[in-house]
Amino acid sequence: MKAVVVVFPGSNCDTDCFNVLKDVMKVPVEFVWHKEGSLPDCDLVVLPGGFSYGDYLRTGAIARFSPVMQAVKQHADSGRLVFGICNGFQILLEAGLLPGAMLRNRSLQFICKPVTLRVETVKTAFTQKLTQGSVLEIPIAHGEGNYYCDDDTYQRLADTDSVVFRYASEMGVLGDEFNPNGSRGHIAGIVNERRNVLGMMPHPERASEPVLSMTDGLGIWQSLAGAL
Amino acid sequence: MNYKATVNVTLKKSVLDPQGKTVLHALEAMGLNQARDVRVGKYFELILDAAGEKEAGDHVRTMCDRLLINPVIEDYTYKLEKL
Numbered sequence: 299m300k301a302v303v304v305v306f307p308g309s310n311c312d313t314d315c316f317n318v319l320k321d322v323m324k325v326p327v328e329f330v331w332h333k334e335g336s337l338p339d340c341d342l343v344v345l346p347g348g349f350s351y352g353d354y355l356r357t358g359a360i361a362r363f364s365p366v367m368q369a370v371k372q373h374a375d376s377g378r379l380v381f382g383i384c385n386g387f388q389i390l391l392e393a394g395l396l397p398g399a400m401l402r403n404r405s406l407q408f409i410c411k412p413v414t415l416r417v418e419t420v421k422t423a424f425t426q427k428l429t430q431g432s433v434l435e436i437p438i439a440h441g442e443g444n445y446y447c448d449d450d451t452y453q454r455l456a457d458t459d460s461v462v463f464r465y466a467s468e469m470g471v472l473g474d475e476f477n478p479n480g481s482r483g484h485i486a487g488i489v490n491e492r493r494n495v496l497g498m499m500p501h502p503e504r505a506s507e508p509v510l511s512m513t514d515g516l517g518i519w520q521s522l523a524g525a526l
Numbered sequence: 527m528n529y530k531a532t533v534n535v536t537l538k539k540s541v542l543d544p545q546g547k548t549v550l551h552a553l554e555a556m557g558l559n560q561a562r563d564v565r566v567g568k569y570f571e572l573i574l575d576a577a578g579e580k581e582a583g584d585h586v587r588t589m590c591d592r593l594l595i596n597p598v599i600e601d602y603t604y605k606l607e608k609l
Contacts, residue, residue, distance in 0.1 A: 356596055363593075392596065399598035401537075404544050446541060446599055480544065 299526035301327040301342040304370065306361045311347035311383065314503040319344075322506055323519050332364035341526045342379045343370055345386030347439070347501060357400055357442045358388035367393055379423055379522065380495040384440055387487070387497030396490055396497045397455070398447035404480030408441040412512065413478055415486050415500060416466035419459050422489050423525035424496045427517050433470045434463075434514040436500040438478060438486075443499040445481040445488075455488060463487035463498055528575060528609040529582040535568040535595050535602045570594060573609070582606050 301319050305312045312329065319327040330337060332350075337343065350361035361367070367389075374380045374395055382390040390396045403409060414435050417428045428434075447455070455461050463486040465477045477484045479499075487498030502515025537543045543565050550564040572589070576582035586604050595602050 355593070359593065359596070391598075397598075399596050401541065401599060402544055404542075406544055406548055444544070448540065448598075480542075 299325050299342065299523055300338075300340045301325050301344060302330045302337055302340045303327060303344045303346055304330050304332060304366055305346075306332045306348065306350035306364060306389075308350045308352055309346050309348035309385070311385075311501060311503060314501075315344045315346045315383070318503045318506045318519055322516070323523050325523060330366060332361070332366045335365045335369065337366070337369045337373055340373075340378075342381060342522060343373050345370070345380070345382040345389050346503075347384030347386060350385055350389065353442075356392065358385060358390075358392040361385075361389045362392040371395065374490075374495050377492065377494055379525070381424065381522070382495075382497040383501055383503065384438075384443075384499055387499055388442065390495060390497045395495050396488055397451045398445055398488070400442045401444040401446050401480075402442050403440070403444050403478070408439075409443075409478050410437070410439040411478070412437045412505075413465055413486075413500060414468050414476070415463040416470045416472070418461045418464055419489075421459060422462060422493050422496060423522060424489070424518055425462060425521055427521040427524055431470060433466060433468060434517070435468075435512055436502055436505045436515050437512070438500045440479070440499055443479045443481065445485045445499075447482060452482060455485075458491050460489050460491065461485055461487075462489050462496060463500070527578065528573060529579070530607045530609055531570075531572040531574060531582065531586045531604055532607070533570040533572065533586065533590060533594060533602055533604040535570070535600050536565055537567070537599055538601050541599050579606055579608070
């Protein structure tokens, strides 16, 4: 497996993702600047978290037009893996690679804290080594993670087993009190119908090493490494 | 010819507006209870070149549809003014 991490102006989790892939997973990885019109030959593209273009206009709205995004689209169209984390998820939504959109958090506050997620499906390359229904503790850090989609889209996500993570209690119970941002259906992460493009708001790269005090994100990287 | 386009963007009716709700509650807390609902939107002013009003409108709609608004959550209206 070979991975690339795309760097936009304003990305700030690019190095964290690079570190997990290179030093923890021992996967060959390189950075690609957003101005590049093509990607090196690779299996996985990571769109990292941050504040690309200062979140101007809407989160991810400008980054979507970066030259590299054409290549990311082709990469996804060819069936290879794309992983958008936080701002990367927002970019995938704006680019139309995943359905729906992000609204401001219900509280209007930027929320930076560990949350618990329930694994809704293990039938993706990103989650194949996880246990269905298990709960992961992974931090979030966003002001606009309130996922929205219309009724038809929500139904389609359910029908196609495309909701990958939902905010839940430590015991895996769903409820408004465990939903940090007001996301529809407590959604924290979704996959496309082809199951090769995943977006999630929580940051597994911040929870994959004992030194970071949380390691529940590791299973996602291990799933990816095992898939390729 | 130069035109000024003013574009008003609002969240779709089906989309909850947490910012609008917070503003409404602040108004109520101030004793200004007359507002029944508040929706917070966005406003753009564009100055553009176009051969005529129809062309200017085409440009504005293209810009809105491709970048300025996200059709999943937002609606917009616009007005044109010849400068």
